[in-house]
Amino acid sequence: MRNVTPSRIVAAVLLVGLGLVPVIAAAIGEPYYITLFTRIVIFAIAATGLNLILGYGAMVSFGHSMYVGIGAYAVGILSFHGIGNGWAQLAVAIAAGIVFAVVIGLVCLRTGGVAFIMITLAFAQMVYFLAVGLKEYGGDDGLAIGARSDFGVFSLASNTTLYYVAFAVLVLVLVVFERLVHSRFGMVLRGCRSNERRMAALGFPTLRYRLVAYVISALVCVIAGMLLANLARFAAPSYMAWQASGDLIVMIVLGGMGTIVGPAAGAVALLVLEEILAGITTHWMIVLGPAIVLIVLTAKKGLYGYLVGREATRPPPADERP
């Protein structure tokens, strides 16, 4: 390696550690850990996806779990109708994700600041109720999935394969985003985070770029949702509950927003913490809630920021008033 920087060490440790999970789980005879960490990696993917707009574009979406749900339901509904082919499911999931993200994104991005937060939350609730209203597909109770997706060359039937597929998706997303944030597109996005008005005056049609970023970010969550449906063999409205969107934001801030690896580290930290707390008491949320408040009040850098010794980049405080 030419440049051994702290951030590369953190990223390497995180990824090598995650890569070895199935090996370690097999060595200590605890296959449960594969399932647990598949879940963690899936949420790491979703948090990384949301971070593209939240951390790099200052678009605080409080509704991104709806895209996780859309991915999950694409798998569930196609499987319900006997279509187990993973590529077909992927195509439908991506298409549905694009339709929802473009329409919802266009409405949300016309507003800004605090309205954006509220409206994304409201739209996520809308999609949640839409899923609850789909009585044919289980409604409130959710939809059981008979078989995991079959991609021809590989199938997600085995837990280990599913884990490595999820892991590969995470690595791919991290690599692509690392390139993206330094590309023309990424610089436009970051310019808009810093000063959207100036970007427009320079000649950038900012809405277009922010919308595309919103859609990319949504699609990453859609893919996370497909993996989640495969893991649980289940698609449920609860995937898009507003708490799930909140959890994604907690992961990002905990890990370090506006950094590439931070949100994934945050996902690992939050879900491991939840697992430990849940082992101690069923009322673990009574600890987690105040812990989140404390994290917000005290830890501005995020875990990643502490590890690599630099301030995570935050969007400037929204000073727009209604």
Add this chain to the structure above:
Amino acid sequence: MTLLAVSGLVKRFGGLAATDGVDLTVAPGELHAVIGPNGAGKTTLINQLTGELAPDAGEIRFDNRDITREPVSRRALMGIGRSYQITSVFPEFSALVNVMLAVQAHAGHSFSFWRPLKAEAALVERARDALAHAGLAARADVPVAALAHGERRQLEMAMTLAPGPRLLLLDEPMAGMSLAESERLITLLATLKGRYAILLVEHDMDAVFKLADRISVLVYGRVIACGDGEAIRANPDVRDAYLGDQDEAG
């Protein structure tokens, strides 16, 4: 021949008309200054020319096209560059990246997701040229947050000029500058004069009378006089409304 023609422009905020039927033209290569007391509606006028504010009535023509309803970004791409009264740059990027963004906006679309911006040699080169022209060559890689106030104003000018605009809208470019910095900027503007059409909003009367081909005096949203420096100095209305105050204050 005119590059920019504004006619009957009106913008009201509540009951107050900040722009009250303004007519104005800028010819290619002309430096047209707009002066007026605080609250005369100068920035409101500029914001309508750039498209950040939509006028309630009137028409703005640029290069013989009606641009009254065009969005901000399209006007910028047509060749209308602006600088802000309060420096508006990107503090988290380096000076070079700031100017590169300005160049990038005019260099095709930005739906390029893989290639690093800094690997685009053509953009880097143009941005370095613009920085050198603004006297900031040595500060190219310094984060903007670490630049001095005057340097940021120079950077802002570099960002405005880098894409090669046809019309410059300069909103009080000397605001907050030291005497030496103002002198430098006046020299720079003098070199720009003739090459660009410039609409200059400025409080610094020395600068205005030194540089302007034509001066419009804006008071309470209306142009009360328009002419060359001599005519404006001699105009009794202007003396009453504006210069008279200055004399007393000075």
Add this chain to the structure above:
Amino acid sequence: MSVGLVLTQALNGLQLGILLFLLAAGLTLVFGIMNFVNLAHGSLYMMGAYFAAAVFDRTGSFLLAGAVAIPATMVLGVVVERIALIHLYSRDHLDQVLATFGLILFFNELVRIIWGPASVYMNAPAALSGTVNLFGLPYPSYRFAIIATGLAVGAGLYVLIHRTRIGMLIRAGATHPEIVAALGVNVRRLNTLVFGLGAALAGLAGLMAGPIVSVQPGMGEPILILTLVVIVTGGIGSIRGAFYGALIVGVVDTIGRAFLPTLLREFLERSLAQAAGPAIASVLIYVLMAVVLAIRPQGLFPVRHG
């Protein structure tokens, strides 16, 4: 579909709208003055309902339940504001959203520990257990009382905000906070006062909702999100927007749920209508919000500046 049924559902919608208004008024004021997004507002509503249900369970008196629940919710709101939220006023909205998200988790778990995960029930006061006769139509007295109380509170708020010095400061604070501070007003005390007022209104909403909804952990969030829909539809920071927005959302949601499935049956195949009806009805208000925002991003009754 009889006229009586439509009227009943319209009144039910009005009643939901009134509840939403009580929540939206507090939330929008807090936002307007402090530029603060308080997602935990729904938790205050929940705590109000639980306080009321607990007192009602001990004493059987609805009046006593109200006399305890409203001030208790107000005190709780002020305590939470002083301990945690006060540190967040100068932070960006993301921090505010996240911290109040943490508070929601805390309060939901707290009531689960104290009162258990199952629903708690409380009855309407005996005097209001019957029906009133509205234009020959029997309507539950209690729901009618909610409408009357809500309208009275709305009128009171109007007088407070438009006819008193405090109201003048609140209005000024929403548009020109720096001027209010420059007038020598103790902005901190004004903030706490507004927060306490909002909490008390949330407590009142919780009390009144107690007998008609199930009082359970997490009850605050669905209504909080409806409240957010009300606020963005009406125009953030505007009391007037909150009032009309709440009534529109309440009526559209209730009427939609009641009649849309039947209406659809007129146009669609029965099975399809049965499947799609409830789903479409439940997303109606969000579609309404989307349409309003697509046309007027600042909401129906935006706060006027300057």
